[in-house]
Amino acid sequence: MADVATQPGNMAGTSSRRGFLHRLFLHNLSAKVAAIPMIATVLVIFVGCTVWTIYYSFTSSKLLPKNTFVGFDQYARLFGTNRWNISITNLLLYGSMSLVLTLTLGFLLAVLMDQKIRFESAFRTIMLYPFALSFIVTGLVWQWIMNPTLGLQGTLRNMGWTGFTFDWISNPRMVLFALLIAGLWQGVGFCMILMLAGLRGVDEEIWKAARVDGIPTWRTYISVVLPMMRGVLVTAVVIIGSGIVRLYDLVVALTNGGPGISSEVPAKYVYDYMFGGGNIGQGLAASTMMLLSVMIIMIPWAYLEFGGKGRR
Template structure:
């Protein structure tokens, strides 16, 4: 480095204490740290603890019952149907909204006219609350008001499309609404990711004569991995939480055919006055998320240290 001409060096500068380095930002981080610790970690532990008690309307930490709540939960038909619905809804919603979102993004990425307008229209459903979406689709799928009626009025008298009143397929009726709401957002996310890809990559693949669909599948999608991870995390958290859509569209019906775990938890906690069972169900939801998340996080972040 340059030789300084600042007189004879008198004293060696002391290294300042690490504790006070960036003090302002440390202070600013305190509320967030507290929220994370108390609300996320603390309340989770509190919930898990109380799921082992016979809490009814109020938490009753002293009435320890062990695994009773869990036994009851897994013996209950309604919970099993909820889990099954969530699995169907989750799998279909994840694959379909990613596929549809990606296809829409790829179409918009082809430098078309009115891109901004189309993007806004497709993103609009995302601005609606699930309750509004659910109600709108309840009307659209209602045989007397909606799609079935319209098609019949065109002359196809035998047309029947009534998913919300058919216990076998009701979850797919909810799925349609969920995808309608969610794929616009996926599209915008993926479109942003596509725009981040170097124009020269496309030129190179054109010079090499690689068709556009192959370029997307073998080159662009692998390059968009981080964006896909973000999209999947956001979609997946939406899937686990799905509640208001069901309430607005079917209220869990017909019968209990369209129940979902989040609805089960809310109802046990606030309507049936069975906190212990509700907590047990929500603990099971947390567990199922962790079962997916931990191996993924291990692959994603654990591998980095080694290579």
């Protein structure tokens, strides 16, 4: 140090810059080498590919990516396409219903499971097993159950209930509810597990205090426990929400977008245009819109989680 102090200023500057470079590349060298896959994934895939997609969504790419800028043309065409507009309407309708119902049913079931019931683990096993299955399996089973002639509708009609109607899968107005039934079947158990973990995390003495205060159980859940579970709720919304935006396999297996185009979703639009229709620009613009919708969910969450922590 004493030596450095007697050196001319510029020399001190170079030596400290060398220290900086040394720190950047050689310090913990094996750790950095080991982290190369992660760094590459982050930089090339998550950042690089996303930027690439956004960039090329403003070009006139058709069969192959082209570097011809067309501004918002792709987006104008996107929102001029009936199929896309149906896709986003479906996503909004399905998404809001699915989110609300998954959360409510998940919470309700978690509360029931939290009542010191017998056979708790059996009930849990039953509710969660669909989550272990592929969306393809889920879609195909429900497709079969909702088969208008041989499925549940046909069965009950054969049994004498001739007015029974459960033709949602072939009814353009009801097909979203068919998706909903299958989607809930797969996802509610997972939400229940999250909520139950949240409920179990509540200090037992809070419950005792509420009992001494004479608060009815339902009121304790609503006024005390639910507000305490904010973290779990937010996490559940983010996970379920980003799952909804991705919705693809289930639609492919259950309805393949039909009848007609009445159950199309954005993820399917992207895939079909990129790999089926040979219209990459459309696919890229549509996927950029998907990214935007995830951002709409994520940014408030990130703000709450990380911005909030900074301020406290």
